[in-house]
Amino acid sequence: MPMRPHAIALSVLESQYRVDQFNAAYGDCLDRGAYDSWIAMFTEDCLYKVVPRENHDAGLPLCTMALEGQGMLKDRVYGITNTLFHAPYYQRHVIGGARILSDNGITIEATANYSVFRTKPGSVSEVYNVGRYLDRFVYGDQGLLLQERLCVFDSELILNSLIYPI
Amino acid sequence: MNFAPTSLSAETLPRWADEGSSRIPFWAYTDPMVYRREIERFFHGGGHWCYVALEAELPKAGDYKLSYVGERQVIVVRDRDQSIHVVENRCAHRGVRFCQKPRGTARSFVCPYHQWTYKLNGDLAGLPFRQGVKKDDGEVQGGMPPDFDLKQHGLTKLKVATYNGLVFATFDHDAPGFEDYIGPDVMPWLNRIFDGRKLTILGTNRQRIPGNWKLMMENIKDPYHPGLLHTWFVTFGLWRADQQSRMVMDSHGRHAVMISQRNAGGEAKAVTEGVTSFKKDMTLNDTRLLDVMPEYWWKGPTVTMITLFPSVIIQQQVNSLSTRHIVPSGPDAFDFVWTHFGFEEDDETMTRRRLRQANLFGPAGFVSADDGEVIEFSQDGFRQKGAEGATVCELDGRGIAPTSHMVTETLIRGMYGYWRKVMEI
Ligand code: FES
Ligand SMILES: [Fe+2]
Numbered sequence: 243m244p245m246r247p248h249a250i251a252l253s254v255l256e257s258q259y260r261v262d263q264f265n266a267a268y269g270d271c272l273d274r275g276a277y278d279s280w281i282a283m284f285t286e287d288c289l290y291k292v293v294p295r296e297n298h299d300a301g302l303p304l305c306t307m308a309l310e311g312q313g314m315l316k317d318r319v320y321g322i323t324n325t326l327f328h329a330p331y332y333q334r335h336v337i338g339g340a341r342i343l344s345d346n347g348i349t350i351e352a353t354a355n356y357s358v359f360r361t362k363p364g365s366v367s368e369v370y371n372v373g374r375y376l377d378r379f380v381y382g383d384q385g386l387l388l389q390e391r392l393c394v395f396d397s398e399l400i401l402n403s404l405i406y407p408i
Numbered sequence: 409m410n411f412a413p414t415s416l417s418a419e420t421l422p423r424w425a426d427e428g429s430s431r432i433p434f435w436a437y438t439d440p441m442v443y444r445r446e447i448e449r450f451f452h453g454g455g456h457w458c459y460v461a462l463e464a465e466l467p468k469a470g471d472y473k474l475s476y477v478g479e480r481q482v483i484v485v486r487d488r489d490q491s492i493h494v495v496e497n498r499c500a501h502r503g504v505r506f507c508q509k510p511r512g513t514a515r516s517f518v519c520p521y522h523q524w525t526y527k528l529n530g531d532l533a534g535l536p537f538r539q540g541v542k543k544d545d546g547e548v549q550g551g552m553p554p555d556f557d558l559k560q561h562g563l564t565k566l567k568v569a570t571y572n573g574l575v576f577a578t579f580d581h582d583a584p585g586f587e588d589y590i591g592p593d594v595m596p597w598l599n600r601i602f603d604g605r606k607l608t609i610l611g612t613n614r615q616r617i618p619g620n621w622k623l624m625m626e627n628i629k630d631p632y633h634p635g636l637l638h639t640w641f642v643t644f645g646l647w648r649a650d651q652q653s654r655m656v657m658d659s660h661g662r663h664a665v666m667i668s669q670r671n672a673g674g675e676a677k678a679v680t681e682g683v684t685s686f687k688k689d690m691t692l693n694d695t696r697l698l699d700v701m702p703e704y705w706w707k708g709p710t711v712t713m714i715t716l717f718p719s720v721i722i723q724q725q726v727n728s729l730s731t732r733h734i735v736p737s738g739p740d741a742f743d744f745v746w747t748h749f750g751f752e753e754d755d756e757t758m759t760r761r762r763l764r765q766a767n768l769f770g771p772a773g774f775v776s777a778d779d780g781e782v783i784e785f786s787q788d789g790f791r792q793k794g795a796e797g798a799t800v801c802e803l804d805g806r807g808i809a810p811t812s813h814m815v816t817e818t819l820i821r822g823m824y825g826y827w828r829k830v831m832e833i
Pocket of ligand 1: 499500501502503504506519520521522523524
């Protein structure tokens with residue numbers, strides 16, 4: 243069957259669909275506080291960083307949170323649940339449609355904009371952290387896994403502290 | 409010309425009734441008039457030097473960054489002769505905050521409104537239509553009065569001190585020399601980190617903390633809390649009461665250093681029993697987060713937390729180094745700007761180590777995030793009690809003196825002793 247001249251290849255739609263589904267599940271995990279499921283969305287040797295845009299654009303390496311490998315992700319989760327004293331808050335992720343940069347059948351590179359709202363008990367909702375994900379996914383047996391997620395945020399001032407992952 | 413706001417009369421300010429400085433009234437953290445006087449006397453004048461930058465942030469001639477001295481925004485810029493100027497970001501014509509890019513490189517500063525142009529040192533270089541506009545028939549229209557003097561209309565210049573990579577500034581041109589300001593008790597500890605080695609900048613983190621600015625100074629003059637609030641400190645022996653430690657302060661009680669040496673951590677009845685933040689069986693899944701490597705310049709201490717009143721904290725906590733700039737914003741909030749750094753002599757492994765340990769600090773840090781949180785809760789508590797309450801800082805007595813242990817609130821009393829004197833309340 244001849245393709246329509248501007249038709250999008252099915253494989254692109256497929257990776258788009260997979261990444262969007264992944265991101266929806268990712269946000270849902272964090273918003274529910276299901277941190278073990280959050281860890282399981284990464285590869286063993288993953289890289290997870292939350293980095294101010296100011297540093298990212300200037301080529302400076304400092305992050306707000308920089309975790310290498312699932313071990314460090316676990317240590318962070320232990321911190322959140324057992325050691326970091328903080329006022330609890332809800333997070334609500336709103337993640338935009340992904341833009342697929344490449345998909346070679348082994349890895350997908352993609353970006354997506356996100357905004358995270360914070361709601362403290364008894365208080366109004368606030369815009370908490372706004373930025374974009376820069377991602378590298380790998381195809382695993384059970385679907386996609388994150389090998390690398392950089393959360394590059396615009397928000398120039400963090401509203402006091404950043405406890406939970408973004 | 410005197411640009412200072414008219415001084416506030418004493419009658420409008422609350423009175424501190426008690427003797428000494430071990431009971432700090434809640435109004436010291438919440439009263440707007442008290443805050444105005446603090447800004448005038450500690451940040452915008454009164455012989456106090458305020459931190460503005462690290463020299464390494466401005467490597468080349470013309471490099472500048474925006475910073476703050478108290479509530480006033482300033483431009484820190486490196487001139488062609490490599491000297492550093494600090495000028496207020498406020499046009500001498502009609503007051504516009506003309507520089508809007510937080511960092512950049514400039515040959516001169518031009519205010520966009522009417523194009524007044526300033527040299528990097530803040531001198532007014534020129535302005536359009538100063539001599540008026542000459543028409544074809546020779547008539548000259550407008551122009552500045554004949555006695556208009558460029559020299560009288562530069563940007564507000566601050567007095568600048570650079571010290572081995574640190575940049576401080578003050579609006580008070582009669583301020584004492586920087587080293588005299590810091591004093592002989594604290595200078596050696598500054599020298600230990602800033603001995604002239606070239607620094608490298610690792611990056612910035614910024615947070616807005618909804619609490620009074622002094623609470624952050626207090627937090628780093630408070631050796632009592634780290635082994636109690638911070639699980640990591642007590643569990644991994646980074647800071648706790650059974651360590652060898654010293655509390656140092658300058659002769660005014662305003663600056664201080666908390667010095668300590670790491671121990672093996674783990675259980676020790678005297679300091680862990682009943683301490684809920686102590687986690688006996690806690691181990692890290694990834695020990696690279698705390699892969700401590702002693703450095704030759706430590707000469708013993710593994711942690712030195714330096715508070716240089718009123719504007720900055722300088723942190724060495726094992727391999728992690730940072731400056732933490734306090735930018736006050738009303739009585740009940742301040743911005744806290746972290747600049748992490750290393751040394752040019754660091755190899756790649758050391759840089760990576762410093763970056764990994766940076767996970768302990770900053771707005772998300774394993775041991776620093778909860779400091780911001782408790783400061784917020786402190787302010788909430790003060791607000792709730794109104795003018796009546798006071799804090800109790802009487803651990804280790806009511807006096808003020810350096811100590812050779814950390815079971816003390818002496819440094820906080822030292823700071824408020826000085827504060828009372830300068831505030832005259
Ligand atoms: S206000 Fe700056 S040039 Fe007029
Ligand atoms: Fe602390």
